[in-house]
Amino acid sequence: MSYLDNIRTFVRVYDLGSMSAAGRDLRISPAVTSARISQLEQHLNVRLFQRTTRSLTPTEQGRAFYGGACAVLEAVEHAEAQVSSITENPKGVLHIAAPLGVGRRLIAPLVPEFAEAYPLIDIRLRLTDRNVDLTAEGLDVAFFLGQPEDSTLRIRNIADCKRVVCAAPEYVAARGMPDSGEALVRDKHNCLNLRYPGAPEFQWRLQTANGTQRFRVSGRFESDDGDVLTDWALSGQGVILKPVFEVVDHLNSGALVPVAVETPPEDIQMAFLYTHRRHQDPKTRLFMEFMIDRLGATMRRMEKEAKV
Secondary structure, rough: OHHHHHHHHHHHHHOOHHHHHHHHHOOOHHHHHHHHHHHHHHHHHHOOOOOOOOOEEOOOOOOOOHHHHHHHHHHHHHHHHHHHHHHHOOOEEEEEEEHHHHHHHHHHHHHHHHHHHOOOEEEEEEEEEOOOOOOOOOOEEEEOOOOOOOOOOOOEEEEEEEEEEEEEEHHHHHOOOOOOHHHHHHOOOOOEEEEEOOOOOOOOOEEEEOOEEOOOOOOOOOOOOHHHHHHHHHOOEEEEEHHHHOOOOHHHHHHEEOOOOOOOOEEEEEEEEHHHHHHHHHHHHHHHHHHHHHHHHHHHHHHHHOOO
């Protein structure tokens, strides 16, 4: 095992707070993870973590070593990026995160084409509807819908996504057609919302005659998976607010119909989030350029086709 591999493993264990989680992230066994940490401790002649059966915490020496270890890895990544820029043949692993709907419908279908164009770049795509911590989770870039709260991250816009408030015809038949955001709140419609740790309060931003307003909607069902919300809406359980590209097929088939049409939702920004140190990474730049070129055209086509 190389000294650099041991340092890389130490940083992931430190970031994730778990040997097993770091092993899964690095695709190595728990035994290999533990062995690498032990080798590093023997080399440094210090204990980097205090271990119990239930917890793992860095020692004072571990905390001191972490900053330098991160600097070493960043220096290596920068050197590799310089070589990739010269050879115009970038290589390495890209760790990417995306919301479930974006990832399944837009990103995943494009990955094989990108991989064919750049065969030395490996893709690790993580799909989740919760907010991600790029640094702690070792991500190179994340797709994001809306406005991020972390102002230290770099943002690169991809496209503005049209959205729609919709429900199944069965729901409308049972509860009536809400014509506006006011009706959604006043008549206590079952609005299906995305909820995860740290999620903002449920306020749908809808456009009215007096400008954009926030409507504090509520409902009986919540989930941290946006596709579950869509499934509930399709079964007649409530109203959803979705980017058009996520529900275009259901709108065109009539399985979902637009509601609250007098107060349509604002468009939402789709963007890349990445840290400052990833800005000069050739493989990250190539991936972003590739996706910007493909995604803008794809979403415009879907929105043009949608019956809204």
